[in-house]
Amino acid sequence: MKVLTFIISIIILALATTAAYRYLKQDWLLYRTAEELSRKGSWQQAIPIADTLVRKGFRTKDTLRLLGRSYEGTGDLTMAIEAFKKLAAADPDDAGVGLELAGLYDRQGDHAGAADIYHALLAKEPGNRAVALRLARALTALGRYDEAILRYRAILGEKP
């Protein structure tokens, strides 16, 4: 009798735990759903969920990144840039976010916007060759060859 009572208690506890989790952690579940959809490439389905979560202020930085990448996945670079701009504003010290945002600008053809970010990143970390190379490429795309050449020479450690 005791064993039966115990088993029933365990089952009730498990069900109650699951129900409580679903009730208390709805946003988490939504986040995980959006994340899973994004990972599978179902970006269009992930976007409204991530967008709702951003509006609710749930895990804003992670959710903004998820939203930005989902837009990027659909090819909507304008919206991806908007999401990454908000992310950069929320975390201005995250150089990775800046680099990703600049990459989106480059892909959109806004090399001037990208160059501004690369300049800012290099001001913080002058010896970063990866950023310097991206800046040189952006300057080349802008037709600012002489500036690009100076950047390339600096990357190679040569005098201009």
Next chain:
Amino acid sequence: MNRSPVCLAAVCFITALALLAGPRSPFAGQTSGRPGAPTVAGQEIPDWMARWELARVLSYAGRYEESVTEYSKLLREKPDLPKARIELAKVLFRQKKGAEALGVLEVVDVRQLDADSVLLMADLYRDRRSYERAAVLYREYLAKRPGDNPARLRFAEMLSWEKRYDESLAEYRKILAALPGDAQVRRKYAMVLMWSKRYGEAATELRRTLK
């Protein structure tokens, strides 16, 4: 005997707490990105790659001499870069150094040349009167880009200089099929007809250019 239900209950309680704490997101605490995404930490830029890009930008800026210097340094370090060799040849060609450009291109396996490079090489051979080699390359190029009438015209002219009139006339006809109103091409066609002693046809073609 009474302890085991208590222990099991404790285990269940801990499990419930763990579940309520929520799963850890793969993005949590992450500063930058998915695999392959640019990272500020990733600074592994080989010098040869930067030099290659520098050589290109120098050529865009019209600084050919410096561009050639950078391409030469690059190819000393990485001799097995046919694309860089082709680019160097194009820069040399822009510098009007046809012989040097040809020398650079001749090292490259023809199968690795893109269509523009094949045409460049054909033109360079033509300029150096290596007509046989040029003809092979023109044919290869025109098979890929049959609509390039200026290239076909150069080929047709070259064939006529070699007295390969029938082949030349065949190329002219292809050009005229695409550009029937081009009087200059038709006159050149008429000239080749005359050289091949087909005076009647030549006269007809010349009359058409006067209408």
